[in-house]
Amino acid sequence: MTDDRRLGILLLSTTAPERLPGLARLCEGLGFDEIWLAEDYFFYGGFTGVAQALTATERIRVGLGIMSCVARHPAAAAMEIASLDRAFPGRFVPGIGHGVPSWVRQMGLTPRSPMRALEEAVTGIRAVLTGREPYTAEGEYFTFGDVALVHPPLTDVPLYLGVIGEKGCELAGRIADGNVLSVLAPTEYVTWARSLGLQGMSQAGRTGSFSVPTYVLTAVDNDRDRARAAVKQSLAFYLDAVGPTPLTGSIGINDAVSALIAAGGYDALLEGMPEDWIDVLAISGTPDEAAARIEQYWAAGADCVILSPQPADSLETQLKLIAAEVLPRLAR
Structure with missing residues (x-):
């Protein structure tokens, strides 16, 4: 594994929560670099699922992609993020986005300006995670009154967005450390989204790397x-x-x-x-075709290609086949 050529597995929200620990152990044992879980409402809980996966494994990083910025107050989200980082330093990667509009409507949480709500949430989460003094802010959507974590994180936790439009991709570069790209993202989109993220970083005067982990629907068979x-x-x-x-x-x-x-x-x-x-x-396609396509995603800028094995009911079979036949073909 290198930092810009990682291979992950998405455990779909249709996975029963009680299966997550065993599947996480399997992914780690087979040699994958990351596990990603979704927080799709109303399936398994995102933070709960991440905690199960982290507890069941020893080294693998676990990402949450993504939680809705309006489903929790950002201060509460920061508390959850910090708790997981303290228990499993450097292994948790949280992703934050708008949330699927229909699910957000079900909870009566649709903001007038989704982009503004997302910016306030992520800015607030980072301020609470990194602040040495209590954080106070009065926003359009969220209020913070002298919020300070009793148990702050032990590491510099990266915050990723999960957005797809031009303004969102630029915002990711301005306020976040990466952008989790959705399934249906071709390599052309990966390159475009990454360039917008880097552009946003430059506009904000930020330096460092910008990550674009990318979900890809995957089926491998001889x-x-x-x-x-x-x-x-x-x-x-x-x-x-x-x-x-x-x-x-x-x-x-x-x-x-x-x-x-x-x-x-x-x-x-x-x-x-x-x-x-x-x-x-x-x-x-075949293992050779799958390996070649993964290489194309890496070349396009997807530092972590997150495979979503299809069909989902043969997940373990797909994982074992990919590990045995595709991983050895990759130049990592």
Whole structure:
């Protein structure tokens, strides 16, 4: 492993919480560098899941990508982050974003300005984590009155955003240490998002590195057609769920995505999706093909490629195959 060529595994929110410790141990034992968990409402709790994964392992880093900035007060989020860092120094990477709008609406937490709420939250979390004096601020969304942690973190905890638009990617560079990129991110988008993050850092007068861990739908099989069929179903599901975004816009397919959704949603996407979409939006095929595609993501700027194995019901099988057949093919 090197700092800019890491390989991680996403444990989807559909995973039952009681399975997380065993899966985390398996990922570490197979040689992966990171584990990432989602906080999708209302599946497993993000901080609880991270704590389970950290407790079950010894060296592997565990990321939370992402928690909604409005689901907890930033001071409470900072307290949780600090507690995990003290228990497992340097192994926890928290990611913060807007949250899926439909879930945020269910909780009655939709902000008038999502970007402003995110900036206030992340700025407040960092201030509470790093401050030597109690933090006081009166924002549009969050208030801090002499907040100080009794048990501050032991390390300099990196804070990542999880955003996709141009303004969000720039904001990540201004206030965060990285940006967790969503599934459906082609390599072209990775390069674009990283450049915007670096631009934001420069504008804010910040120095250092900027991380872009990237989720990628993945299916590996010695039977190439079987792997591509598995990942194609997942691509159709996600494209139907999120529609055209800057992710797919980076390769000029937004109009085609919209047309297929209008023609029948998931079924139309599954039937009408061009084969080259599988090549650019996922990692699929034989171990040789998967290794080559991972290398392309690293070259595009994704310092950690976070595999989301498909289909999810064969997770352990996929993990073992990737570890045995793909990892040895990678130049790390």
